Amino acid sequence: MRQQTVPAIVALLLVVPCVAIGAQTTPTATIDYEGEELTVEAAPGEQISGETTLPPGTRLTVRIESASSASPFLKRLEATVADDGTFTATGDLSDLPPDTAFEAAVVYNATVISRQSGQIVPCTSDCTATPRSSDTPTAFSTDEPALPRPVVQVRQGETVEIPIAVGDRERVRLSIGSDRTNYRLNATVTDGDGDGRAVVSFDSVSAGRDAPTLSPVDDDDRVTTDSETTLSDGLDPTEYDLTLLGAGENGTRLAIGTLVVFDQSESTDAPEPPEATTSTPPLNETTPATSRGVDLGGIGALTVGGLLGIVGIALLLGLARGGRGE
Secondary structure (H helix, E strand, O other), rough: HHHHHHHHHHHHHHHHHHHHHOOOOOOOEEEOOOOEEEEEEEEOEEEEEEOOOOOOOOOEEEEEEOOOOOOOOEEEEEEOOOOOOOOEEEEEEOOOOOOOOEEEEEEEOOOEEEEEEEEOOOOOOOOOOOOOOOOOOOOOHHHHHHOOEEEEEOOOOEEEEEEEEOOOOEEEEEEEHHHHEEEEEEEEEEEOEEEEEEEEEEEEEOOOOOOOOEEEEEOOOOEEEEOOOOOOOOOOEEEEEEEEEEEEEEEEEEEEEEEEEEOOOOOOOOOOOOOOOOOOOOOOOOOOOOOOOOOOHHHHHHHHHHHHHHHHHHHHHHHHHHHHHH
């Protein structure tokens, strides 16, 4: 009887890890559209909707990226899966160039689960974008070129404004990064309205990619990117040098500062004692489906299967010894 039991246990041990791994199904999604392809207007309040097999309450990202190197852009819209499995991502696309091809990607847990090509079309109604407001005070001294905010902080995936005092110069150069950090951006900032100041927006998502990393907050000012390091994996969370230089090729160093890029899970504020909380964590492309669940996909499933196998082998050896003892 015991000789028949041992092979049965062996078969069970082989099956259980496979079941544990196979139970982790890959999520899927589809993007809704009418006609031959997905179209969105270059307008505020545009929506991209679809369906997914992810559970209700799951947060995901719809990434919109230009398919044309002549008109590069990158947008990330956030959405939450509804009870019926649908999602709707809403965002301001008024600054995107019409008649430009793009790819929309549904991203969950840092993995693209759906792709759909599309086209940006001209706005037909409600085309007035919400005026862009700056969170940077304009009342800083402009007597001399300077970086009024010597330490600028930003979390990965977000944008931050960098104020610059130009003084009586029409143009200055801003350098971000160094050889030490394997990333460097050199840009020329032009004070277009002669007020002695300029505020530029730094987009950490676009850093090292085709989309513009720096852009002027004031429409009268201009930013020209002279050179930028290409990054394949995005901007690392670390400290980057900020250097303000004269506009010449060998311009004099006018001011220095630091750009601090935090990991998505880190806070840009001073650390505080931990508290018990049930609040929803910040949304990013690696956010799991639930804040309390355990994701056993991939490596996790293999780990569970391996542990089951080890326990089973131990039981098998015990039974074998027991059989010999009889």
